[in-house]
Amino acid sequence: MASSYGINQLRTGLKILVDNAPCVIIDLDLVKPGKGQAFTRVKFRNLKTGRMLEKTVKSGESIEGADVLETEMQYLYSDGEFWHYMDPNSYEQYQADAAAVGDASKWLKEEMQCSVTLYNNVIIQVTPPMFVELEVIETEPGIRGDTAGTGGKTAKLETGTVVRVPLFVQLGEKLKLDTRTGEYVGRVKV
Amino acid sequence: MTWKPQASLEVLRLRARLLARIRNFFEARGVLEVETPVLGHAGVTDPFIESLRSGELYLQTSPELAMKRLLAAGSGPIFQICKAFRAGEAGTRHNPEFTMLEWYQPGYDHHALMDEVDLLIQEVLEAESAERETFGALFLRYVGLDPHTADRNALERVARVVGEAPFAASELEVDDWLNLLMARVIEPQLGQDRPFFVYDYPVCLKALARLRDETPPVAERFELYYRGMELANGYHELTDLREQRARFEDDRKRREALGLAAVHEDGPFLDALEAGLPKSAGVALGFDRLVMIAASATSIRDVLSFPLDTP
Numbered sequence: 118m119a120s121s122y123g124i125n126q127l128r129t130g131l132k133i134l135v136d137n138a139p140c141v142i143i144d145l146d147l148v149k150p151g152k153g154q155a156f157t158r159v160k161f162r163n164l165k166t167g168r169m170l171e172k173t174v175k176s177g178e179s180i181e182g183a184d185v186l187e188t189e190m191q192y193l194y195s196d197g198e199f200w201h202y203m204d205p206n207s208y209e210q211y212q213a214d215a216a217a218v219g220d221a222s223k224w225l226k227e228e229m230q231c232s233v234t235l236y237n238n239v240i241i242q243v244t245p246p247m248f249v250e251l252e253v254i255e256t257e258p259g260i261r262g263d264t265a266g267t268g269g270k271t272a273k274l275e276t277g278t279v280v281r282v283p284l285f286v287q288l289g290e291k292l293k294l295d296t297r298t299g300e301y302v303g304r305v306k307v
Numbered sequence: 308m309t310w311k312p313q314a315s316l317e318v319l320r321l322r323a324r325l326l327a328r329i330r331n332f333f334e335a336r337g338v339l340e341v342e343t344p345v346l347g348h349a350g351v352t353d354p355f356i357e358s359l360r361s362g363e364l365y366l367q368t369s370p371e372l373a374m375k376r377l378l379a380a381g382s383g384p385i386f387q388i389c390k391a392f393r394a395g396e397a398g399t400r401h402n403p404e405f406t407m408l409e410w411y412q413p414g415y416d417h418h419a420l421m422d423e424v425d426l427l428i429q430e431v432l433e434a435e436s437a438e439r440e441t442f443g444a445l446f447l448r449y450v451g452l453d454p455h456t457a458d459r460n461a462l463e464r465v466a467r468v469v470g471e472a473p474f475a476a477s478e479l480e481v482d483d484w485l486n487l488l489m490a491r492v493i494e495p496q497l498g499q500d501r502p503f504f505v506y507d508y509p510v511c512l513k514a515l516a517r518l519r520d521e522t523p524p525v526a527e528r529f530e531l532y533y534r535g536m537e538l539a540n541g542y543h544e545l546t547d548l549r550e551q552r553a554r555f556e557d558d559r560k561r562r563e564a565l566g567l568a569a570v571h572e573d574g575p576f577l578d579a580l581e582a583g584l585p586k587s588a589g590v591a592l593g594f595d596r597l598v599m600i601a602a603s604a605t606s607i608r609d610v611l612s613f614p615l616d617t618p
Contacts, residue, residue, distance in 0.1 A: 125395060145398075146398045146399050147396060147397060147398030147399075147400070147401050148398075148487075148490050148491065149355075149396055149398070149401060149490075150486045150489065150490050150537065151530075151537065151540045151591070152353065152355070152486075152512065152514045152540065153355050153482060153483065153486035153512070154355050154479075154482075154483040154486055154487070155355060155395075155396070156473065156487060156490070171470075172473070172474070173471055173472075173473045173487065173491065174473050174474055174475075175473045175474075175475050175478065175479065175483075177475075177478075177565070178473065178474055178475045178478075180474070
């Protein structure tokens with residue numbers, strides 16, 4: 118069980134439980150009239166939905182901590198309904214549903230290391246690596262010599278995701294992609 | 308580069324200019340600059356302010372009681388610019404150590420003192436003249452309730468609608484709700500163009516203000532807001548010894564109910580009241596916040612040379 122925190126123990130980054138949902142504290146500020154009760158304004162993000170919320174808490178109150186763990190896991194495979202992961206230390210397997218995986222599914226390839234957020238030992242969020250390397254399985258023939266990368270075309274990656282790439286990119290090439298923006302970064306020299 | 312000051316040298320020069328303007332203002336009006344101890348034997352009894360302690364001694368949370376002893380001794384009008392300390396108060400508008408401007412005018416009521424605060428702000432910040440509204444009218448306008456008569460349930464309902472009810476809502480008293488709604492709903496909107504005085508408070512927010520017996524009775528207290536921030540708090544001062552003792556006793560009971568350490572009341576201050584405090588009005592103004600406005604700073608840290616770092 119996670120412990121509870123007094124108001125003066127709250128820090129940004131701390132995981133707390135609000136209306137039964139695990140959240141992370143983003144920002145704190147003191148609301149204190151010259152005369153009268155002190156309050157703390159807590160800004161937090163719901164770890165499941167990503168929603169930002171704010172709450173006023175009174176000094177002397179305590180807030181329940183959320184038993185949240187962030188760790189690295191290896192992605193194994195998807196069975197269509199769940200995405201399966203393995204803890205590389207314990208070899209224990211976990212499954213994540215579509216809500217937890219979210220947009221990360223666009224970049225997931227077998228054996229990829231991902232950071233996952235566990236709440237009560239269940240995966241609630243998956244974050245892919247910042248950069249991934251994926252092979253092009255479908256695209257128009259590349260135009261040699263067009264290294265300026267002007268214009269562009271679409272390419273389908275081995276995960277099924279379609280991205281915009283420069284005209285010179287060839288079928289079968291491996292590309293480096295930024296998962297935060299979904300943008301092409303460069304070609305990977307083999 | 309943690310050894311470097313947090314405020315820019317430009318802001319530190321601005322602080323110096325504002326201090327000089329304040330001293331000029333008071334010198335021209337014949338108000339005497341005084342100094343009272345930062346270290347003393349008595350702590351603050353206010354249940355919502357915690358003193359910092361050094362052994363058996365307390366760092367002062369405000370120079371108020373010492374300055375009232377000077378008034379009782381016949382000092383005439385006095386002002387002070389000093390450091391004050393409040394445990395645990397840190398945020399974008401608070402630093403545990405801060406600079407306060409406090410002054411007293413014998414013979415003034417809260418309206419006469421508001422006039423003077425208005426002139427000071429016009430001169431120091433080059434602001435326009437201030438607006439003025441009673442706490443009752445203001446609260447009715449923004450919150451839709453009469454703060455003199457509203458009960459906890461009605462206040463809580465409004466707070467819930469605007470998303471401002473804390474987790475432990477059931478523990479809040481009427482004064483807590485009024486303070487919360489004032490701070491979170493009303494304050495951000497006050498004084499956007501020109502300074503804004505709020506005056507004549509509900510009795511439960513009386514602090515050390517004199518009460519005026521009308522229907523409903525009001526506390527002759529005022530606050531100054533500018534650019535959505537509380538800048539100053541003042542009173543037509545309570546001078547009645549018996550009433551002052553009763554308020555210390557209320558503080559003591561509330562501290563006990565909240566499980567806070569007992570704080571002995573300030574004996575010499577009560578003796579001074581007994582000897583006779585002239586009728587007067589007094590005000591405390593957060594100097595660092597004044598600098599924040601002059602510098603358009605969003606955090607108090609940016610106007611302090613070395614703010615206290617959070618652990």
